[in-house]
Amino acid sequence: MAVAFDSENPDLPPAGPPAGRAELLVRIFGPLLLLGSIVGGWEFLVRINEIPPYILPGPGLVVESLLDNWHSLYPSLLVTLRITFLALAVAVVGGVGLAILFSLSRWVELSLFPLAVVLQVTPVVAIAPLILIYVDNITLALLICAWIVAFFPILSNTSMGLASADHNLRDLFELYGASRWQQLLHLRLPSALPYFLGGLRIAGGLALIGAIVAEFAAGTGGTGSGLAFRILEAGWRLEIPRMFAALLLISFAGILIFLAFTALQHLLLRRWHASAASRER
Amino acid sequence: MSEPLFELRGVGKTFGSGTVALEGLDFAVGRHAFVSLLGPSGCGKSTVLRLIAGLLRPSRGRLIWHRRIARGDIGFVFQEPTLMPWASVFDNVRLPLKLQGRPRREVREEVERALSMVGLEDFAGAYPRELSGGMKMRVSIARALVTRPELLLMDEPFAALDEITRFKLNNELLNLWARESWTVVFVTHSVYESVYLSERILVMASRPGRITGEIPIEVPYPRDEAFRLSSRYTAACRRVSDELRRAMGE
Structure with missing residues (x-):
């Protein structure tokens, strides 16, 4: 049975023009324009009202301070990022591992999930001092704090994704005698991928927040200090532009983490998932 | 009727909720x-x-096979195409053979044969979302046929x-x-x-x-x-x- 696929064939998928270039321009330049207006307005207000820098430094001064203090801020950024990514890695391994365990055993899910919820709903800022008391190693304590906040979105989203595999596909796998391992590998994990990536985007930001909160609670000085300590230090010395500079670095780090995971999501899902694929018009 | 493949004798099915879905099927x-x-x-x-x-298992009665039926001898086509959206047309059709543990290079011919049966040999690399409803259904049929079912x-x-x-x-x-x-x-x-x-x-x-x-x-x-x-x-x-x-x- 040969079927000719031509323009007359009703079976052919509808053809459409490529995604609009205008949308791409708006997507890039829209936020940049808005950001530029805010920064410009901020500089203008500071200058026109002659606000002293120890109350509110202008963006120009903040950038200047960032460059001047790069030698101390950059190592601190690396410290914070190290904690963030370590916590995220542990959250991914633990969250995905536990979600797989939940999908394989209802008993394990019923027993452990409430505990995971308790961890999630308890504010990290409240537990951080306790963790710092009980754990001698500061890096490990910071890691635990950041992990607590980053872990839950990964666990929750991946669990939901693993459970969302199409029921007919599950029947098909059963019909062809697929083992539990084959079902997990070829059906449940791919079904869970969009959910996991959504969780990862949230967890990336939360891991950074967790690391910063833990650093605030720890308040340690020295060469191994993160950006939160630089903010505290600048506050004590009334170096407000430096404080803003550290804040700016944290924001940039958060934005970069978000963009990196968004790009990863796009890369992995663009051919098949509605959330990442462009819509023909 | 030719030599029977299977028969249902007094088959009934009651679901856990108590709903009697089927009763006394004989054919x-x-x-x-x-x-x-x-x-x-x-x-x-x-x-x-x-x-x-x-x-599903019958709650009553029996399903009798008159021939030995192995995995892959039954092909199933659902109302929806039921394709794996993350896999190409080729990989969707290959699924039953993959689950039998047969490596990709060994089954290429089988998959290509099934695709050509439904006229989709030129779409092996496409993803389900790039296909029309009719084409998706053909992929689903090709997948059911790839094991040469009885x-x-x-x-x-x-x-x-x-x-x-x-x-x-x-x-x-x-x-x-x-x-x-x-x-x-x-x-x-x-x-x-x-x-x-x-x-x-x-x-x-x-x-x-x-x-x-x-x-x-x-x-x-x-x-x-x-x-x-x-x-x-x-x-x-x-x-x-x-x-x-x-x-x-x-």
Whole structure:
């Protein structure tokens, strides 16, 4: 049975023009324009009202301070990022591992999930001092704090994704005698991928927040200090532009983490998932 | 009827909720036959297919196989294409062979053969979202055929398609069946489709699902568009419609 696929064939998928270039321009330049207006307005207000820098430094001064203090801020950024990514890695391994365990055993899910919820709903800022008391190693304590906040979105989203595999596909796998391992590998994990990536985007930001909160609670000085300590230090010395500079670095780090995971999501899902694929018009 | 492939004897199915889905099903299906199950929505047609496929167990009665049936001897086509959206057309069709543990390079020919049977050999690298509804259904059929099944179970496979595509796929299905000689059990709620395709129609009623009538369609194959316009087709459709109306208690 040969079927000719031509323009007359009703079976052919509808053809459409490529995604609009205008949308791409708006997507890039829209936020940049808005950001530029805010920064410009901020500089203008500071200058026109002659606000002293120890109350509110202008963006120009903040950038200047960032460059001047790069030698101390950059190592601190690396410290914070190290904690963030370590916590995220542990959250991914633990969250995905536990979600797989939940999908394989209802008993394990019923027993452990409430505990995971308790961890999630308890504010990290409240537990951080306790963790710092009980754990001698500061890096490990910071890691635990950041992990607590980053872990839950990964666990929750991946669990939901693993459970969302199409029921007919599950029947098909059963019909062809697929083992539990084959079902997990070829059906449940791919079904869970969009959910996991959504969780990862949230967890990336939360891991950074967790690391910063833990650093605030720890308040340690020295060469191994993160950006939160630089903010505290600048506050004590009334170096407000430096404080803003550290804040700016944290924001940039958060934005970069978000963009990196968004790009990863796009890369992995663009051919098949509605959330990442462009819509023909 | 030719040598039977399987038969249901007094089969009933009651779900955990207490719903009696099927009661007292007694019928046999011969090898290489094309049998349709016709009935209103909710009469348990899909449940019968799932029982035959081994996806459900009967609560009462027995399903007897007259030949040894192994994994891969039954192909199932669902109402929806039920494709893995993350996998290419090639990988979707390859799935049953992959689950049998056969490596990719070994099964390439088999997959290409199944794709060419449904006219999709040029779309092996496409993803399901890039295909039309009719093409997705062809992929689903190719996947069911890739293991060269003895029995093909089809659960209203063309119900969601437009009429032109449905007619086209009906013809293609009949051509393939004539060539490959599998046994087909086809579920539909369309009188016209069942008459066009089948050698035999089992009419079902609901609450509980049961077979109320059996109508042979004694028109030789191949059947084509001329058959759709013939008085024999109209007469058969009328006979089946009357039986269906009786089954629905009208």
